[in-house]
Amino acid sequence: xxxxxxxxxxxxxxxxxxxxxxxxxxxxxxxxxxxxxxxxxxxxxxxxxxxxxxxxxxxxxxxxxxxxxxxxxxxxxxxxxxxxxxxxxxxxxxxxxxxxxxxxxxxxxxxxxxxxxxxxxxxxxxxxxxxxxxxxxxxx
Numbered sequence: 085x086x087x088x089x090x091x092x093x094x095x096x097x098x099x100x101x102x103x104x105x106x107x108x109x110x111x112x113x114x115x116x117x118x119x120x121x122x123x124x125x126x127x128x129x130x131x132x133x134x135x136x137x138x139x140x141x142x143x144x145x146x147x148x149x150x151x152x153x154x155x156x157x158x159x160x161x162x163x164x165x166x167x168x169x170x171x172x173x174x175x176x177x178x179x180x181x182x183x184x185x186x187x188x189x190x191x192x193x194x195x196x197x198x199x200x201x202x203x204x205x206x207x208x209x210x211x212x213x214x215x216x217x218x219x220x221x222x223x224x
Contacts, residue, residue: 089133096126113171127167134160 099122109115112123134156141147148154 085136092126092129092133096130099126111170111174112167113174123167127163130156130160130163 103119103123107115107119109119112120115123134153137153137156138147141150141153
């Protein structure tokens with residue numbers, strides 16, 4: 085299960101780079117159908133993965149004390165906000181003329197949050213310490 089999750093995290097990081105390069109839409113609701121489908125697949129997978137990881141804790145307090153779990157909760161919250169909540173709010177307010185996503189600053193923040201999701205790669209580095217050695221070598 086952990087190897088599958090790490091593979092999906094890697095694919096998500098690659099997808100984010102593709103999304104940044106080829107998706108000109110400011111929010112997901114305005115993107116092409118392919119971008120919408122793939123983002124929803126990733127968001128669904130990570131939601132299920134986090135729920136399964138939560139269920140493995142004996143007590144909720146143990147989950148709240150695990151820094152990697154809380155890190156993933158934070159990243160998943162950002163992903164759910166961007167993938168599901170912002171497009172719904174955009175579609176609901178689109179016809180009223182005062183779109184909630186109309187401000188350019190809000191859209192810029194959403195773009196930055198999308199890039200922040202690549203922080204999931206930190207879990208991959210933890211699993212593969214050799215990757216960290218390569219990264220340190222390239223930075224020297």
